[in-house]
Amino acid sequence: MLSKKRLAQQPPHSALDLPMMLKTFEQLDYPVKEYHILEFQRRLHKSKYPPLSQFDWSSFPVRFVEIMMANFVTTTSKVVLSQTSSDQMTTKLLIELHDGHQVESVIMRHETGRTTLCVSSQVGCKMGCTFCATGTMGIIGNLTAGEILEQVS
Numbered sequence: 001m002l003s004k005k006r007l008a009q010q011p012p013h014s015a016l017d018l019p020m021m022l023k024t025f026e027q028l029d030y031p032v033k034e035y036h037i038l039e040f041q042r043r044l045h046k047s048k049y050p051p052l053s054q055f056d057w058s059s060f061p062v063r064f065v066e067i068m069m070a071n072f073v074t075t076t077s078k079v080v081l082s083q084t085s086s087d088q089m090t091t092k093l094l095i096e097l098h099d100g101h102q103v104e105s106v107i108m109r110h111e112t113g114r115t116t117l118c119v120s121s122q123v124g125c126k127m128g129c130t131f132c133a134t135g136t137m138g139i140i141g142n143l144t145a146g147e148i149l150e151q152v153s
C-alpha cells in the first residue's frame with residue numbers, strides 16, 4: 001500500500017535535479033565549478049539522456065565523475081502506460097515515480113505543427129474538484145525538479 005505522503009528520495013537522485021546536485025556536492029565538501037555543472041547538463045540534454053555509465057565524461061574532473069556516478073542516475077521514474085488518441089493528436093503517459101506514486105503527462109500535437117507537453121508537478125491536488133479523479137486524492141506531495149524535468153526527457 002502506498003504512503004499518503006511522498007517518501008523522501010534517497011540516492012541515486014535524478015541527474016536532471018540541479019538543486020540536488022548542488023546540495024550533494026556541498027554535503028561532500030567538493031568545490032564544484034559552475035562550469036562543470038552547466039557543461040554536464042548541456043551534454044546530458046544534447047546526448048538525449050543516456051545512462052551515466054555511457055555518458056561522455058571526457059574533460060570532467062575524476063572526483064566530479066565519482067560523485068555523479070555514486071549519487072545520480074539519468075532517470076528515477078519510468079513510463080508505465082502510454083495511450084494515444086485515435087486521431088493521433090494526444091498521447092497520455094502514466095509515469096511511476098521512485099516511491100511508487102504515479103502522475104500523468106500529456107503530449108499535445110497541434111494542427112499548426114507545434115507540440116506541447118503538460119507535465120505534473122505534484123502527486124494529487126488540493127483543489128478537490130468533484131469531477132476530477134486527482135481531486136479526490138488530496139495533495140500527496142511535490143515532485144522534485146528532476147522528476148518534473150524527466151517528464152520532458
Ligand code: SF4
Pocket residue numbers: 125126127128129132133134135136
Ligand atoms: S482537482 Fe483536478 S481539475 Fe481540479 S485543479 Fe486539481 S487537477 Fe485540476
